[in-house]
Amino acid sequence: MEREKFEESWKDAFSKAEMEPSDQVWTNIELDLERHRGGELKRRIFFYQMLAAASVAFALAVAGVGYYQMTEFKRGDQLAVRTPAHAAEQSESEENSLRIAPESSTADLQSFAQQPNINSERTGSEPSASSLVNPDLAIASSDKSSASSVRPRTSSELGLRASDDTGRLTRSESTYASEGKGTNDAAHSKTSIAFANLPTELDDERLPRLTIPDRRPELVIAKPKEEENVVDPVMAMLARLEQRARDLGEESKERESGSHEQLWTSIGLAAGSFNTVHASTANMRAMSASAQSVAAPIVDNEAKASGMSYSMGVNVGTRIANRWVLQGGVNYLTQASEYTTDNVVMTSTGYSSRFMAAHSNALVGARESELHQKIVYSAPYTVNNSMRYLSIPMQAGYLVVDKAFGVQVNAGLATDLFLQNTVKGDGDQLARTSQAAGEDSPYRAVNLSGLFGTELSYRFSDHYRVALNPGIRYPFNTIYKSELGIQSTPLTFDIGLRFRYIFH
Amino acid sequence: MQNAHTLLSEQELIEGCRSGDRSSQRALYERYSRKMLVVCLRYSKTTAEAEDILQEGFVKVFHALKDFRQESKLETWITRIMVNTALNSQRKKLYLYPMVDVQEIDLPEDEVSISGIHFSQLLEMIQSLPQGCQVVFNLFAIEGYNHKEIGEMLGISEGTSKSQYARARSLLQAKLLKESSYYQKYGEGKV
Numbered sequence: 001m002e003r004e005k006f007e008e009s010w011k012d013a014f015s016k017a018e019m020e021p022s023d024q025v026w027t028n029i030e031l032d033l034e035r036h037r038g039g040e041l042k043r044r045i046f047f048y049q050m051l052a053a054a055s056v057a058f059a060l061a062v063a064g065v066g067y068y069q070m071t072e073f074k075r076g077d078q079l080a081v082r083t084p085a086h087a088a089e090q091s092e093s094e095e096n097s098l099r100i101a102p103e104s105s106t107a108d109l110q111s112f113a114q115q116p117n118i119n120s121e122r123t124g125s126e127p128s129a130s131s132l133v134n135p136d137l138a139i140a141s142s143d144k145s146s147a148s149s150v151r152p153r154t155s156s157e158l159g160l161r162a163s164d165d166t167g168r169l170t171r172s173e174s175t176y177a178s179e180g181k182g183t184n185d186a187a188h189s190k191t192s193i194a195f196a197n198l199p200t201e202l203d204d205e206r207l208p209r210l211t212i213p214d215r216r217p218e219l220v221i222a223k224p225k226e227e228e229n230v231v232d233p234v235m236a237m238l239a240r241l242e243q244r245a246r247d248l249g250e251e252s253k254e255r256e257s258g259s260h261e262q263l264w265t266s267i268g269l270a271a272g273s274f275n276t277v278h279a280s281t282a283n284m285r286a287m288s289a290s291a292q293s294v295a296a297p298i299v300d301n302e303a304k305a306s307g308m309s310y311s312m313g314v315n316v317g318t319r320i321a322n323r324w325v326l327q328g329g330v331n332y333l334t335q336a337s338e339y340t341t342d343n344v345v346m347t348s349t350g351y352s353s354r355f356m357a358a359h360s361n362a363l364v365g366a367r368e369s370e371l372h373q374k375i376v377y378s379a380p381y382t383v384n385n386s387m388r389y390l391s392i393p394m395q396a397g398y399l400v401v402d403k404a405f406g407v408q409v410n411a412g413l414a415t416d417l418f419l420q421n422t423v424k425g426d427g428d429q430l431a432r433t434s435q436a437a438g439e440d441s442p443y444r445a446v447n448l449s450g451l452f453g454t455e456l457s458y459r460f461s462d463h464y465r466v467a468l469n470p471g472i473r474y475p476f477n478t479i480y481k482s483e484l485g486i487q488s489t490p491l492t493f494d495i496g497l498r499f500r501y502i503f504h
Numbered sequence: 505m506q507n508a509h510t511l512l513s514e515q516e517l518i519e520g521c522r523s524g525d526r527s528s529q530r531a532l533y534e535r536y537s538r539k540m541l542v543v544c545l546r547y548s549k550t551t552a553e554a555e556d557i558l559q560e561g562f563v564k565v566f567h568a569l570k571d572f573r574q575e576s577k578l579e580t581w582i583t584r585i586m587v588n589t590a591l592n593s594q595r596k597k598l599y600l601y602p603m604v605d606v607q608e609i610d611l612p613e614d615e616v617s618i619s620g621i622h623f624s625q626l627l628e629m630i631q632s633l634p635q636g637c638q639v640v641f642n643l644f645a646i647e648g649y650n651h652k653e654i655g656e657m658l659g660i661s662e663g664t665s666k667s668q669y670a671r672a673r674s675l676l677q678a679k680l681l682k683e684s685s686y687y688q689k690y691g692e693g694k695v
Contacts, residue, residue: 009617009618011646013618014626014627017539018539018542019542019545021541024555025558025559026530026533029562029566030526032563036567037524
């Protein structure tokens with residue numbers, strides 16, 4: 001009981017006890033909280049960097065798929081529609097041609113209906129009605145020497161074998177050739193376009209040998225012989241009208257999809273971070289070894305610092321080819337970095353002294369004796385260095401996807417004009433200093449940077465498009481003047497948001 | 505501004521701190537830092553050490569406040585965080601100077617009362633105790649944990665906790681006796 005009383009008395013003695021902590025405690029707590037918030041911001045930036053990297057990878061993948069599809073499309077074009085002259089030559093070569101009378105399908109006929117038109121346009125002559133009505137089709141081998149021959153028994157069997165052996169031909173791609181000696185009966189066709197000259201029966205003697213080439217065969221539409229043509233002006237007119245309607249439909253679809261944007265302007269802003277991937281003060285010239293030993297640690301911190309990058313600006317773009325665009329503009333770019341140092345720079349004027357955060361601005365052109373006087377050791381503190389540029393980018397872009405939703409890959413150059421840098425130390429004791437471009441500045445007045453990025457955009461009205469631009473920027477030269485021998489090339493990774501106004 | 509914050513309810517302060525509002529955090533600190541410094545001082549030897557614990561403890565409070573479910577009073581919750589932070593900072597020392605059982609100590613027959621002694625003097629007495637005794641005394645006598653709980657918290661046996669406490673109490677009583685004889689001789693002028 002007595003024990004409990006003893007303990008309770010101690011507890012009571014401290015229950016209301018209070019003591020004032022020093023002001024330093026709250027300052028340190030605040031710093032800790034800020035540091036934590038900075039860490040969170042860094043993690044968030046890292047997330048956005050990863051997002052930007054993912055979108056770049058996505059755009060590259062889309063570009064790759066697009067390129068693959070384009071090359072495939074070109075290969076498809078190699079199944080060229082031959083001119084009648086070629087077809088005639090080919091038809092003379094009985095060994096390499098196949099003539100089959102197909103049970104024509106609607107799809108086959110429709111796909112073939114356009115081919116004579118294309119032929120006639122390429123040869124510069126008006127398409128004849130007969131070419132529309134009576135296509136003469138043949139499979140021709142492009143490599144006779146490597147061809148193997150097969151003599152199938154029936155037309156359907158032929159079609160299947162051709163398909164199987166080439167491995168690529170589908171039924172619609174299979175080439176059928178009309179014999180040209182059968183009965184001409186347009187009424188047999190189920191489509192609006194007549195398919196005539198259908199043979200009534202086939203036998204081994206009349207069937208030519210089917211040549212299956214090792215390589216993919218070319219599709220040949222041979223112009224029928226004059227005497228076999230059956231001119232049906234009404235059907236020809238209908239086919240032309242159908243073709244025209246189809247062309248108009250495609251044009252309007254293209255217009256709707258936004259592929260006719262020719263000239264636009266955009267305003268935008270971007271935020272990201274930069275890391276100095278290559279920084280060195282090992283070759284600092286114009287300084288004695290002693291002076292270098294004093295200045296190098298200060299410059300080293302500064303040159304290796306990483307931080308945040310912000311930019312805003314206006315851009316103009318124009319289409320220079322079907323899928324190529326050219327974009328340029330003017331951007332105001334700020335790169336803010338932080339680093340820790342344990343030096344301050346002292347400048348004395350008369351009897352008063354001024355202290356500034358340690359920075360290369362104060363060291364350029366200073367003699368060794370001055371350096372030793374200028375630099376004073378201090379407790380570690382943080383220096384905020386803010387660099388400002390006027391950047392003039394010029395980029396070429398390739399439209400991977402040119403629809404309402406657009407994907408564009410951009411690459412180009414930016415001319416960065418150094419405007420000013422501002423250096424500020426933590427706390428109020430250190431003076432804030434600024435340095436513009438000039439002889440007494442350690443920074444290059446003009447530098448070139450490489451730009452690469454993607455643009456994911458969405459057209460939300462006739463005249464407006466919004467775009468997200470993840471990209472990287474890397475200067476070709478160190479940002480410091482070359483005579484100083486300080487290497488620092490910050491790699492910037494940012495994400496921009498642009499609003500585009502489309503003039504026409 | 506700070507005056508306005510002192511009028512804020514505990515709930516408003518919590519909400520403000522949770523949203524990261526710096527002035528709310530400052531107000532919470534202002535409200536509890538003086539009491540908490542005394543808690544930290546009880547577990548440390550110097551004011552600087554106590555302020556380090558206080559700083560670390562408040563940073564933890566601000567980060568952990570989003571998880572505070574208000575099942576206890578805010579002050580109790582903050583005190584617990586301060587005690588845990590103090591124990592963590594003491595653990596290394598306790599590891600270097602492990603607590604061992606001490607011989608049975610004969611307690612003085614007469615309990616010496618602490619009434620009338622200013623808490624700062626009591627604090628000095630606690631701070632003058634050996635490391636292990638100081639921690640166990642605080643946990644048992646002031647925080648109200650039992651020896652089993654203390655054993656689990658510090659990784660020592662219940663017996664060790666008891667013996668450390670007995671030693672702490674003996675040492676404190678000796679100090680109190682000394683103080684009381686001083687008062688009898690010179691009055692309360694010292695306090």
